[in-house]
């Protein structure tokens with residue numbers, strides 16, 4: 001069988017070690033689905049363990065390239081940088097690949113920074129993007145199934161685009177606690193994040209407590225964004241989270257962000273007496289555009305499209 005319902009410091013854990021967990025219809029899938037849906041309704045995030053998909057060598061290659069990656073000038077007149085570039089806080093630098101699942105784009109990205117090539121980085125990035133997108137596909141499918149609307153899932157996933165973002169935080173001054181990123185909810189549909197050995201990501205729980213994401217080996221965290229909350233008509237909520245820098249080391253993370261290229265609409269099946277319709281249809285890209293410069297906001301979708 002599968003998964004467990006363990007928690008690590010208040011963050012629920014779902015174990016996808018068994019490859020069958022990602023095969024719809026198997027008993028492992030059904031059992032993981034139960035856990036995923038329960039923890040998403042409870043907290044809006046969970047730690048996913050993926051030993052065969054996120055081996056330690058992969059993590060080493062990616063984070064090993066961060067220093068070089070962030071030391072190169074990103075954008076020079078001779079070499080303008082075309083890919084996404086978003087930094088949401090003075091303590092953080094971020095570089096992105098718009099369509100992280102497209103090997104051509106990771107190739108161009110790699111070439112921009114390493115004109116002589118860096119196959120290890122490029123291959124690792126491709127692999128991570130594939131693995132994280134696979135998790136995103138499985139998790140969203142599990143949720144759609146759970147609410148009896150799996151018939152919408154193929155269309156949903158086809159209109160989802162995935163971007164990759166590499167983030168590096170400044171080391172805090174000795175003996176000081178630094179703000180890496182202020183409290184916010186993610187505006188995208190979902191975020192899957194992997195970090196180096198330096199903790200700092202904190203999630204706000206229902207009791208208004210901040211719990212630290214302290215990852216088990218080979219794990220990522222899945223975080224529901226405003227887009228997913230809107231789609232679910234508030235059955236699932238985007239958790240507030242922030243980054244606090246307490247360790248005198250450089251924190252690095254990277255994330256796969258999913259965005260709906262079309263209009264997010266609450267399925268009729270998710271509207272009933274107990275759950276009256278809460279949101280107008282949401283053009284996701286327009287919404288993201290409206291909040292581009294206000295990265296650290298909470299529950300932006302409520303302000304933007306609540307009924």
Ligand SMILES: O=C(O)CCC(=O)C(=O)O
Pocket residue numbers: 167181186193195200201241242243252253255
């Ligand atoms: O670096 C992290 O752990 C969190 C990043 C984050 O919350 C974001 O980019 O929205």
Ligand SMILES: [Fe+2]
Pocket residue numbers: 184185186191241
């Ligand atoms: Fe975030």
